[in-house]
Amino acid sequence: MSYTIKDIADMANISTRTLRYYDQIALLKPTTISASGYRLYGEKEIDRLQQILLYRSLGLKLAQIQSILDDPTFNTLAALKEHQSNLEEEREKINQLLTTVKKTIQYTKGEINMNTAEKFEGFKKERLTENEKLYGEEIREKYGEETIEKSNKKFMNLSKADFQKMQEVEDELFEKLDQLAISQDLISQEAKEVYSLHRQWLMYSWSNYSAEAHKGLVDMYLADNRFVDYYNNRAGKNVVSILHDAIVKYAKD
Numbered sequence: 001m002s003y004t005i006k007d008i009a010d011m012a013n014i015s016t017r018t019l020r021y022y023d024q025i026a027l028l029k030p031t032t033i034s035a036s037g038y039r040l041y042g043e044k045e046i047d048r049l050q051q052i053l054l055y056r057s058l059g060l061k062l063a064q065i066q067s068i069l070d071d072p073t074f075n076t077l078a079a080l081k082e083h084q085s086n087l088e089e090e091r092e093k094i095n096q097l098l099t100t101v102k103k104t105i106q107y108t109k110g111e112i113n114m115n116t117a118e119k120f121e122g123f124k125k126e127r128l129t130e131n132e133k134l135y136g137e138e139i140r141e142k143y144g145e146e147t148i149e150k151s152n153k154k155f156m157n158l159s160k161a162d163f164q165k166m167q168e169v170e171d172e173l174f175e176k177l178d179q180l181a182i183s184q185d186l187i188s189q190e191a192k193e194v195y196s197l198h199r200q201w202l203m204y205s206w207s208n209y210s211a212e213a214h215k216g217l218v219d220m221y222l223a224d225n226r227f228v229d230y231y232n233n234r235a236g237k238n239v240v241s242i243l244h245d246a247i248v249k250y251a252k253d
Contacts, residue, residue, distance in 0.1 A: 054080075165204075
């Protein structure tokens with residue numbers, strides 16, 4: 001069975017202009033062009049469009065999606081299972097936040113009591129879930145299950161004031177990183193403050209400080225593109241290298 005570009009657009013809830021663009025960049029070509037010049041699509045193209053939209057929902061760029069789908073080793077079933085897992089994790093984050101919002105509404109209406117920990121539990125769980133998704137396997141392998149569980153427990157038990165302070169410390173860290181990225185001066189006051197702020201930020205979740213563990217962590221930052229992207233994207237410039245160098249220079253027990 002063949003489908004026109006309008007049929008596909010209606011089914012997928014996207015515009016015909018988008019489909020024409022996908023054709024233009026060879027991301028989704030029609031099966032054939034009719035004698036009247038209309039684009040016609042088959043079931044194979046519908047399946048590919050579904051994959052494109054799934055990956056777009058995960059935030060991938062079109063060039064990345066095309067590279068994945070055109071890889072001869074691409075496994076559709078494995079991709080769907082991965083997407084399912086990502087959606088389930090996202091659902092868990094949303095459920096946690098919804099629980100916090102629901103309790104807050106009840107608290108505001110005077111229907112229940114809500115302690116400080118409960119007010120921020122959803123936000124803290126969201127951060128832990130995101131960190132676990134991105135880095136859980138690596139940090140457990142590097143530091144051990146017990147260490148990570150202790151760290152997570154300490155983080156979840158943060159008071160409202162400590163949770164807010166932790167975020168403020170991270171904001172200040174990025175301000176100093178911005179300055180240090182410009183000067184590139186590792187003997188400057190900014191470099192010392194970057195180390196101090198990063199250590200302070202870590203201690204909201206670390207049970208004990210270790211200079212070697214601190215250096216090992218920033219070594220992992222430098223070696224893993226996920227950490228590189230987090231720091232560099234948030235700063236809007238390359239800061240992860242100078243962060244690494246500042247920690248290595250000043251980290252002491």
